[in-house]
Amino acid sequence: MKTSATDLDLAIQVDEAARVAHAVKLRRDRRERNGRILKHVFLIGVSCVMLYPLFWLLASSFKPENEIFGSLTLWPSEFRFDNYTAGWNALPKSFTVFYMNSAIVTGLSVIGNLVSCSFAAYAFARLQFTGRSFFFALMMMTLMIPYHVVLIPQYVQFLKLGWVDTYLPLVVPRFLASDAFFIFLMVQFFRQLPRELDEAAMIDGCSPFKIYWAIILPLSLPAMGTAAIFSLIWVWEDFLAPLIYLNDIKSYTVPLALRLFLDQEGKSAYGQMFAMSVLSLVPVVIFFVLFQKMIVRGIATSGMK
Amino acid sequence: MRRFFARNAPAYVFLLPWLIGFFLLALGPILASLYLSFTRYDMVNVPEWVGLDNYVYMFTRDRRFWKALDVTFTYVALAVPARLIMALGVAMLLDKGLRTIGLYRAIFYLPSLLGASIAIAILWRQLFAADGVVNQILATFGIQGASWITNPNTSLYTLVILAMWQFGSPMLIFLAGLRGIPRDLYEAAEIDGTPRWRQFTRITLPLLAPVIFFNLVLQTIDAFKTFSSAFIISNGTGAPADSLLFYTVYLFNEAFKFFRMGYASALAWVLLIIIAVFTAVAFFTSKYWVHYENERD
Numbered sequence: 001m002k003t004s005a006t007d008l009d010l011a012i013q014v015d016e017a018a019r020v021a022h023a024v025k026l027r028r029d030r031r032e033r034n035g036r037i038l039k040h041v042f043l044i045g046v047s048c049v050m051l052y053p054l055f056w057l058l059a060s061s062f063k064p065e066n067e068i069f070g071s072l073t074l075w076p077s078e079f080r081f082d083n084y085t086a087g088w089n090a091l092p093k094s095f096t097v098f099y100m101n102s103a104i105v106t107g108l109s110v111i112g113n114l115v116s117c118s119f120a121a122y123a124f125a126r127l128q129f130t131g132r133s134f135f136f137a138l139m140m141m142t143l144m145i146p147y148h149v150v151l152i153p154q155y156v157q158f159l160k161l162g163w164v165d166t167y168l169p170l171v172v173p174r175f176l177a178s179d180a181f182f183i184f185l186m187v188q189f190f191r192q193l194p195r196e197l198d199e200a201a202m203i204d205g206c207s208p209f210k211i212y213w214a215i216i217l218p219l220s221l222p223a224m225g226t227a228a229i230f231s232l233i234w235v236w237e238d239f240l241a242p243l244i245y246l247n248d249i250k251s252y253t254v255p256l257a258l259r260l261f262l263d264q265e266g267k268s269a270y271g272q273m274f275a276m277s278v279l280s281l282v283p284v285v286i287f288f289v290l291f292q293k294m295i296v297r298g299i300a301t302s303g304m305k
Numbered sequence: 306m307r308r309f310f311a312r313n314a315p316a317y318v319f320l321l322p323w324l325i326g327f328f329l330l331a332l333g334p335i336l337a338s339l340y341l342s343f344t345r346y347d348m349v350n351v352p353e354w355v356g357l358d359n360y361v362y363m364f365t366r367d368r369r370f371w372k373a374l375d376v377t378f379t380y381v382a383l384a385v386p387a388r389l390i391m392a393l394g395v396a397m398l399l400d401k402g403l404r405t406i407g408l409y410r411a412i413f414y415l416p417s418l419l420g421a422s423i424a425i426a427i428l429w430r431q432l433f434a435a436d437g438v439v440n441q442i443l444a445t446f447g448i449q450g451a452s453w454i455t456n457p458n459t460s461l462y463t464l465v466i467l468a469m470w471q472f473g474s475p476m477l478i479f480l481a482g483l484r485g486i487p488r489d490l491y492e493a494a495e496i497d498g499t500p501r502w503r504q505f506t507r508i509t510l511p512l513l514a515p516v517i518f519f520n521l522v523l524q525t526i527d528a529f530k531t532f533s534s535a536f537i538i539s540n541g542t543g544a545p546a547d548s549l550l551f552y553t554v555y556l557f558n559e560a561f562k563f564f565r566m567g568y569a570s571a572l573a574w575v576l577l578i579i580i581a582v583f584t585a586v587a588f589f590t591s592k593y594w595v596h597y598e599n600e601r602d
Binding site for chain 1: 309312313315316317319320321322323324325326327329330331333334335337338343348398399401405407409410411412413414415416418419421422423424425427428429430431432434436437438439442445470474477478480481492495496526529530532533536537540555556557560561566569570573574576577580581584602
């Protein structure tokens, strides 16, 4: 008897709690609906502010020179493409050359990063060896060191090797896993893969290289993709290293070429400068649209765990 | 011995590119840079040992060094909090019950992704030019704008605004962090009638502390290293009146314009020490304000 009474009490209490919870939920739903509209209005406003500079750049690149400054309207009175055609050839070398240069540097750098960083990450994440934690700690420390500390000795070193004004200083370090960030990213990913895979493969007589190539890499395509996209965008946008190592205009990458427009100031070729600026952003925007998920996940997880 | 070798060889083969890179591109240059910082070195003559002269000169007589520190610290102190507050605010708006989150997230992140581009620095120069868009917008409200970029009193703020515009990547990290906070905590607080503001200070902030800490450290280190935008906007010199003389711009000019490689190395070491001290302080104080999930039980 006693027990069933407490059961009843309990049932009433649970019921009561459920009713309160439901009322709270209703109230919250109503509040949230109103809040949501307000929120969207606000977010759309912020979006406009965020995008306006980019649209202004895009619009200006189609405007005749005298319209760029003086009006806030984004829509050009007439669309002009001559900023693009003239801008492409406005510098001592055409942008065909600069894009080729950027493509070579970026392409080789991405390959270098993927190969060397995945090698190192595989060793750190999946292999047992003497000195592993020691070297891992060193690797993590290099993540903290600002590039400027190694910049000057590296420059002297590459100058003595006769590498200045070639792409070697920009590309070779990437084949030596100089971007420790990507090692770290891959280590995080490799560690999540089940150990049993390696063990089973080992029992079947697979070499570590075979395991890396046939098991780890195929399973790590998301991590590889993320690293590829990030290194592509960063190398494409990189300004400091090309600024230091490339002196000859014909070896300039796109960012260096854009800077040349600034040096030509007074010639007032703003439309052309903006047109080429827009073009320099196009690859990044395309990759962003195509690989948005990877980029978002990459930012959200890198170094988070 | 042979077994030791057999056990370790494969790992070291995989590690080889990184090991070579570490010794030739990191450890070697770090030590070389430390050595050079005690020398006078112009790239033509052999480095001449001058002891602590570079450092003594830097701290006692080099007014531009102090100016560069002043500019950089001011920038860090303004830009980092501004960017993080924007990032957290927008992340919280996006976090709850929005179906269109993907689109907003993309729009807000895009400026960060493009942010390192020279194109954006060029754009920013023109937006804040005397006849630029910002002044035209102000003019429509009847406000007389300034020549933001060429006025040393305002030029730094244009870069702070650029930094605010690029709140996307900390925002994404905040979003991931917010998703990790259990919903039922908020539901319980609702039932108890806890006001929103207290929910924010009692639930969101404490549970997000590790993420805030992570963002703070990362963003601060990044802000100390700001280069490209400052370089482009100031024409590579730190002008006007050195108001955009960011530390890295000063370092670059000392090294690659005036070829004072020894002095520039000393500057680089001071930057390293500043960043190291900041990181260490952040980590040591973090135990008072950052509590990790697994520490509590």
